[in-house]
Amino acid sequence: MGELQAPPAAEEPAAAAAPRKRASKKAATSKASGKAAPAGRSGSLSDAIQDVLAKASAPLRAKEVLQAAGLDETSNNLANVTAALGRLAGQGRAQRPSRGRFEAVPQG
Structure with missing residues (x-):
C-alpha cells in the first residue's frame, strides 16, 4: 500500500576546474624586460651583476651596476x-x- 520510496539521488557536483599554473617569476621577468641579456650572458641577473662587480675597480652603487x-x-x-x-x-x-655600495668578494 503506502510504500516508502527513497528520495531521488542528488546529482554529483561538477568536477572542480583544475587550478591554472602560474609562470615562474624568472620567466615573467625575462619576458617583461623585452631586452636581450647583455652579451655573453645566460640571462641570470645575479650572474650579470657578479660579472660587473668582478670587473669594477671600486665599489659600485646599484645604478652604476645597472x-x-x-x-x-x-x-x-x-x-x-x-x-x-x-x-x-x-x-x-x-x-x-x-x-x-657593493663589490665582488675577493678570490683567494
Whole structure:
C-alpha cells in the first residue's frame, strides 16, 4: 500500500576546474624586460651583476651596476638590481663595504 520510496539521488557536483599554473617569476621577468641579456650572458641577473662587480675597480652603487650591465634605466630595473645586490651580499656572494655600495668578494 503506502510504500516508502527513497528520495531521488542528488546529482554529483561538477568536477572542480583544475587550478591554472602560474609562470615562474624568472620567466615573467625575462619576458617583461623585452631586452636581450647583455652579451655573453645566460640571462641570470645575479650572474650579470657578479660579472660587473668582478670587473669594477671600486665599489659600485646599484645604478652604476645597472648601467654597466647594459640594462634600461627604469625604476623597476633599478629595484631589481638593488634587491639582487642585497641578496648576493646576504649570501656572501658580494660585499657591502659601505652603505649603498657593493663589490665582488675577493678570490683567494
